[in-house]
Amino acid sequence: DQQVKQNSPSLSVQEGRISILNCDYTNSMFDYFLWYKKYPAEGPTFLISISSIKDKNEDGRFTVFLNKSAKHLSLHIVPSQPGDSAVYFCAASGWGGGGNKLTFGTGTQLKVEL
Amino acid sequence: ETGVTQSPTHLIKTRGQQVTLRCSSQSGHNTVSWYQQALGQGPQFIFQYYREEENGRGNFPPRFSGLQFPNYSSELNVNALELDDSALYLCASSLTSQADTQYFGPGTRLTVL
Numbered sequence: 001d002q003q004v005k006q007n008s009p010s011l012s013v014q015e016g017r018i019s020i021l022n023c024d025y026t027n028s029m030f031d032y033f034l035w036y037k038k039y040p041a042e043g044p045t046f047l048i049s050i051s052s053i054k055d056k057n058e059d060g061r062f063t064v065f066l067n068k069s070a071k072h073l074s075l076h077i078v079p080s081q082p083g084d085s086a087v088y089f090c091a092a093s094g095w096g097g098g099g100n101k102l103t104f105g106t107g108t109q110l111k112v113e114l
Numbered sequence: 115e116t117g118v119t120q121s122p123t124h125l126i127k128t129r130g131q132q133v134t135l136r137c138s139s140q141s142g143h144n145t146v147s148w149y150q151q152a153l154g155q156g157p158q159f160i161f162q163y164y165r166e167e168e169n170g171r172g173n174f175p176p177r178f179s180g181l182q183f184p185n186y187s188s189e190l191n192v193n194a195l196e197l198d199d200s201a202l203y204l205c206a207s208s209l210t211s212q213a214d215t216q217y218f219g220p221g222t223r224l225t226v227l
Contacts, residue, residue, distance in 0.1 A: 089156055
């Protein structure tokens with residue numbers, strides 16, 4: 001049962017344009033959401049997060065939007081840069097007797113082209 | 115401030131053997147979580163340790179076990195290795211057991227032949 005889903009395995013965007021990465025979740029107990037970026041042969045790097053009491057959080061070029069009623073979140077990167085090319089993971093957190101674990105999606109490979 | 119470190123970087127074992135992976139948490143963090151990432155998948159939660167006690171466990175068999183030491187470093191032990199255990203093993207630390215943001219190390223790539 002995939003509780004966090006990233007339905008687009010890959011996304012290609014031109015440099016300078018907006019990248020939009022999407023994520024859906026099914027578990028209503030999730031109350032905190034995070035995006036991680038991962039380069040090959042490295043561990044995931046924390047990018048940005050949002051609490052379920054908010055609908056938007058912004059940090060520089062990165063903005064995360066949360067739509068609780070639709071159980072959907074998205075990451076916007078504006079403007080996209082070649083160094084943004086990586087795999088992006090959406091993760092959700094919520095207490096449920098199993099520790100404060102993160103539940104990850106399967107990732108979206110973003111390629112920013114010149 | 116040092117980040118999360120893991121050792122070794124790569125490891126090759128044969129089926130049936132045992133393996134120990136090590137993790138040093140980020141300075142000031144008292145909680146460590148371990149994840150398994152198979153090829154093409156997102157990381158899967160194995161377990162979490164807080165102040166030397168297991169604080170939650172994912173859907174992994176008992177042959178996956180762990181330890182946390184007084185300095186908050188941690189070990190992941192896997193007994194009776196199977197071919198499907200081949201994966202990237204990630205350690206993540208967080209400020210407290212209730213902190214939502216976890217910071218990951220570079221991982222240990224385990225290959226079981």
